[in-house]
Amino acid sequence: xxxxxxxxxxxYYVGKWGSITDAAKELNxxxxxxxxxxxxxxxxxxxxxxxxxxxxxxxxSEGNLLYRYVKRGYEQIDLGQQRLGQLLHLDAGEVRIxxxxxxxxxxxxxxxxxxxxxxxxxxxxxxNGPTPETLQYLSDDRIDFGVVSTPFENxxxxxTTPVSEIEDTFVAGRKFIQYKNRMxxxxxxxxxxxxxxxxxTSTRDYMEAFLAKENVEIHPxxxxxxxxxxxxxxxxxxxxxxxxxxxxxEYLDSGILFELRFNKMIPKRQMCVVTDESRPLPxxxxxxxxxxxxxxx
Numbered sequence: 001x002x003x004x005x006x007x008x009x010x011x012y013y014v015g016k017w018g019s020i021t022d023a024a025k026e027l028n029x030x031x032x033x034x035x036x037x038x039x040x041x042x043x044x045x046x047x048x049x050x051x052x053x054x055x056x057x058x059x060x061s062e063g064n065l066l067y068r069y070v071k072r073g074y075e076q077i078d079l080g081q082q083r084l085g086q087l088l089h090l091d092a093g094e095v096r097i098x099x100x101x102x103x104x105x106x107x108x109x110x111x112x113x114x115x116x117x118x119x120x121x122x123x124x125x126x127x128n129g130p131t132p133e134t135l136q137y138l139s140d141d142r143i144d145f146g147v148v149s150t151p152f153e154n155x156x157x158x159x160t161t162p163v164s165e166i167e168d169t170f171v172a173g174r175k176f177i178q179y180k181n182r183m184x185x186x187x188x189x190x191x192x193x194x195x196x197x198x199x200x201t202s203t204r205d206y207m208e209a210f211l212a213k214e215n216v217e218i219h220p221x222x223x224x225x226x227x228x229x230x231x232x233x234x235x236x237x238x239x240x241x242x243x244x245x246x247x248x249x250e251y252l253d254s255g256i257l258f259e260l261r262f263n264k265m266i267p268k269r270q271m272c273v274v275t276d277e278s279r280p281l282p283x284x285x286x287x288x289x290x291x292x293x294x295x296x297x
Contacts, residue, residue: 010037011049012074015067019056093284094123098134098146101226102203106246107164107271108147111295115288122284131202138276144285146274149202151209157278163292166269167245168207170260171252175237180258186214193221193239195230203227206269207242214264231257 013023014034024031042049049063059067095115099108104126112124127134127143134146135155149166172179176192189211196218197204211218221239224230227247234241234248234257241248251257273292275281281289 004040007037007041007044008070009074010034011041012067012070014038014050014057015059015063015071017056018058093121093282094125095282095285095288096125096127096143097285097288098127098129098137098143098148100130100134100147100149100201101128101228102166102244102247103147103149103271104128106244111288111292115291118291119284119287130200132200135274138274141276141279144275144281145289147271148274149271150269151206152202157276159275159277161273161275161293162270163273164271166271168203168242168266168269169245169248170240170242171231171234171248171257172240172260173234173237173257176240177258179240179260182261184260184262186211186216186262186264189216189218189240194218195222195224195233195239195241196220197227197230197242198223198225202269203242203244207266210266 010023010027013026014020017023017026020031020034020038024034027034038050045066047062048060049066050057051060097108108126112126115122116124127137129137131146131148131152134143134148135152135158137143138146138158139155147163154160170189172192179188179192196207208218222230222233224233227243230241230243231248231251233239234243235251240260245252245259248257252259273289275289
């Protein structure tokens with residue numbers, strides 16, 4: 001086994017050009033240095049790799065066999081260097097993001113639009129899921145970073161950066177007009193059919209925990225997969241929807257829906273960018289985060 005890889009590099013370029021002179025120019029070394037490297041390689045392998053002819057260097061059958069493998073290796077190295085250069089200059093690569101419907105729609109989407117304009121060669125993959133799933137994806141290295149909403153358990157090694165506020169509210173349509181402009185107690189929610197998110201989401205967990213502090217336990221009439229569907233059910237007067245205000249803003253502004261008002265404010269929550277500090281961010285992901293941070297810090 002020849003341990004000096006420079007010999008193989010010289011061999012590759014001599015085989016590629018069929019000329020010691022051209023190989024020396026390509027490698028920016030002297031012709032005697034090229035000849036010496038070939039000599040040392042042939043000596044180490046105990047075979048003749050080239051026939052010296054008037055037209056230059058011709059591969060022997062043994063040399064031709066070796067060249068096929070060395071050529072493949074050096075071309076892959078060259079391709080790897082090109083790809084690395086593209087990544088460093090953000091001409092290629094991929095960003096893997098985890099986000100919920102809410103964080104994607106009301107925070108992340110404008111940054112993705114701007115990022116794509118700046119770096120159209122970067123592929124962006126968004127894995128959609130609630131906060132607990134997104135944190136698990138991050139832990140499993142399936143995403144580069146997540147944009148999630150509080151509350152969530154702070155995991156060791158994760159860095160959490162708040163980037164925006166979230167306002168939770170209860171909305172209803174004309175069937176529940178008797179509750180409009182009244183100052184309610186949270187216990188009044190027991191009197192109306194409730195529409196909430198299904199399963200384990202940060203929004204559902206937060207509201208249940210908040211209401212529990214008010215000694216209120218709700219039993220939803222409808223449990224739905226998305227906040228958009230909660231708004232649609234509220235528009236059809238099927239109940240009072242528990243939703244992040246942004247999802248219902250269009251209908252609240254137009255007066256089709258109204259907010260229930262209570263004698264105590266619901267504390268606002270936060271959207272956060274979460275990264276795993278135990279591993280470095282890919283260059284493309286780091287640039288997207290830099291774009292986000294410029295607007296928020």
